[in-house]
Amino acid sequence: MKFGDVVISVVILVVVFLIIIPLSPAILDVLIIINIAASLVIILTTLYTKEPLEFSVFPPLLLIVTLYRIALNISSTKLILGNGGDAGEVIRTFGNFVIGGNLVVGVIVFIIIIIVQFLVITKGAERVAEVAARFTLDAMPGKQMAIDADLNSGIIDEQQAKARRIKVQRESDFYSAMDGASKFVKGDSIVGIIIAVVNIVGGIIIGMTGSNPGTISDVVQTYTLATVGDGLVSQIPALLISTATGLIVTRAASDGSFSQDLRKQFSSQPTVLMITGSMLLLVAFIPGMPKPLMFPLGGVFIWLGYSMNKSKVKLTQAVETENAEKVSQDIRKPENVISLLQVDPIELEFGYGIIPLADANRGGDLLDRVVMIRKQCAIDLGMIVPVIRLRDNLQLNTNKYIIKIKGNEVASGEVYADQYLAMNPGNAKGTVNGIETIEPAFGLPAVWVTEKERDKAELLGYTIIDPPSVIATHLTEVLKMYGHELLGRQQVQNLIDNLSQTQPALVDEVVPKIFGLGEVQKVLSNLLKENVSIRDMSTIIETLADFGTTTRDLAMLTEYVRQNLKRTITKKFIPDRKARVITLDPSLEQLIMEKVRQTDTGSFVALDPDTVQKIFLSMKSAVERLTSIGITPIVLTSPMVRMHFKKLIEQMVPDLIVLSYNEIEQNVEIYSEGVVTVN
Secondary structure (H helix, E strand, O other): OOHHHHHHHHHHHHHHHHOOOOOOHHHHHHHHHHHHHHHHHHHHHHHHOOOHHHHOOHHHHHHHHHHHHHHHHHHHHHHHHHOOOOOOHHHHHHHHHHHOOOHHHHHHHHHHHHHHHHHHHHHHHHHHHHHHHHHHHHHHHHHHHHHHHHHHOOOOOHHHHHHHHHHHHHHHHHHHHHHHHHHHHHHHHHHHHHHHHHHHHHHHHHHHHOOOOOOHHHHHHHHHHHHHHHHHHHHHHHHHHHHHHHHHHHOOOOOOOHHHHHHHHHHOOHHHHHHHHHHHHHHHOOOOOOHHHHHHHHHHHHHHHHHHHHHHHHHHHHHHHHHHHHHHHHHHOOOOOHHHHOOOOEEEEEOHHHHHHHOHHHOOOHHHHHHHHHHHHHHHOOOOOOOEEEEEOOOOOOOEEEEEEOOEEEEEEEOOOOOEEEEOOOOOOOOOOOEEEEOOOOOOEEEEEOHHHHHHHHHHOOEEEOHHHHHHHHHHHHHHHHHHHHOOHHHHHHHHHHHHOOOHHHHHHHOOOOOOHHHHHHHHHHHHHOOOOOOOHHHHHHHHHHHOOOOOOHHHHHHHHHHHOHHHHHHHHOOOOEEEEEEEOHHHHHHHHHOEEEEOOEEEEOOOHHHHHHHHHHHHHHHHHHHOOOOOOEEEEOHHHHHHHHHHHOOOOOOOEEEEHHHOOOOOEEEEEEEEOOO
């Protein structure tokens, strides 16, 4: 246990024992002075903090100080009632100072101080703390969404987003704690009033009925003096603490302390001071006003305003001169072009008409959709999608958007922010009025309809899609198509680091002893290129460990990984366990195997153009036959032919699914719907 923790524990125990242990007047004097000093330190600290979280220990400190003050009240009450009204020099001095020889005036002043403390300061601080806590909690979701929006737009990185989320959580905890702690301050004020009444009433009874009863006037004088003094030495620190409570919960985040902000903000409006001084001079001419006081005071305000205005003009001129010199220097010095070389991995640019979809203040949720896309890609593909930068581009057509990968446009589309996309799922009856278009993600015919036509389209059986969903779906498909290009070495390192937390022995065996980071990246990219999830990193790395000592061919290693991921592949491409596929003629498979040529950079199939053309025409016929009846075409080959046939056909049909028999689970029912031949 640290020394500081021990000290705090001892202090709290001592405070608790003060309630029980009787104290001498001299010790009570010391403890009262410590209480006043601590209150001064706390209120001055709140004045010099720039934001509330800089004094985050205030709520628990408030409870400790309140408990300490209550303990002193109880100890002073025991001395007042049990020591003939003598509770030490500090209490006596405060009582004499307020009463000042007139008991009635002193009591009235004391009552006013208690009322101000309870009704104005304490009650106000409690209300401010309650409202601040409620508004802080209500604002939390909006702040979290703003952080996510800044993260997705690239304004901040992951570390900054994490720090801001922690700060939002700390603010919520702080204001919630302040709301509860302010209730203790209110209770302390009520206890102070009760103790004052007990001291006076109890003191008079004891003074009149004790062993040495005095006259009524002497008893009232003695115990009232002690009560007023005791009330002041407890209420003044309580007043300071209550004020500090109100200050810290009303303190907005700033770059300077309260005094600096006060001076800066008043001095920024010198005209206000000059007008105030002029008004004081005018009021001075009213008959009966104290002119010797009003004229100098008005003159001081006018002089202060004039001086501040003069300083402000000089400061403005100095800033303008400095800015001009800086601009001149920037023009003369060589341009720093390094920052211009930065290329964002993914960008979504859109025209002016699409801005409302990305503006949360107008109800747009495109930023939220982008966050969900990144999460969905992590679940479906197992890859960490880089931050997607969203920006408006006034050079684009009003309703157009483009998607860029590493600075190059790879896809585009057009949406209407105030309309809906109506698509015919195949069974819709009738037509709807609107702007005919092509759905950007899958290239299907569709119609943009207005809000008025939307209900009619739904009744006719059309599928209705809102504009943000159109963009989000298109962006998702682009990410799946180009995911292998977005997977960099740093992301692979992050995936391996994540795996090493649960399976360190596996990672240590493979990376970097058998394969380097670049080789693992190539295997993962090969999987993503054919839309195979890399989420099961442990199976992928284990397969590389098993076959890494027998072959260094990354394409062949990818095939081994695919075979070990057969459950994942089957679930992905054959979810209903019934596969209607296109197979290859055995003679074609034999021909492909005979024409495979190995090089230092990999393997390829050396077929003549006429043979390739025959294969393509046969494949096209089989694919069109399946797509015409609504079946997604899948080509099924032998394990040794799969990767070579995929390379051969991907230039003509890049999104065609090609699987091998070893990549499908045994309980899948396979139906051949066509055969690819070379005849």
